[in-house]
Amino acid sequence: xxxxxxxxxxxxxxxxxxxxxxxxxxxxxxxxxxxxxxxxxxxxxxxxxxxxxxxxxxxxxxxxxxxxxxxxxxxxxxxxxxxx
Numbered sequence: 001x002x003x004x005x006x007x008x009x010x011x012x013x014x015x016x017x018x019x020x021x022x023x024x025x026x027x028x029x030x031x032x033x034x035x036x037x038x039x040x041x042x043x044x045x046x047x048x049x050x051x052x053x054x055x056x057x058x059x060x061x062x063x064x065x066x067x068x069x070x071x072x073x074x075x076x077x078x079x080x081x082x083x084x
Contacts, residue, residue: 032063
């Protein structure tokens with residue numbers, strides 16, 4: 001079981017990857033839980049992903065959105081007037 005994670009722009013630079021696979025941690029795994037896990041696993045992302053919009057399967061969602069096997073999650077940094 002895995003979730004495809006996509007990073008863009010400055011977030012991809014910090015993650016040193018454009019995409020990766022993450023194994024969900026049990027039932028009830030959410031976008032917020034994924035953010036926390038990525039920030040723990042990739043310290044350069046700490047405090048950055050919370051400023052990004054998250055899209056699951058190309059639909060922008062909140063941190064409480066649930067994730068399931070095969071989902072694609074994209075983290076989109078602010079485009080103008082902000083930094084990630």
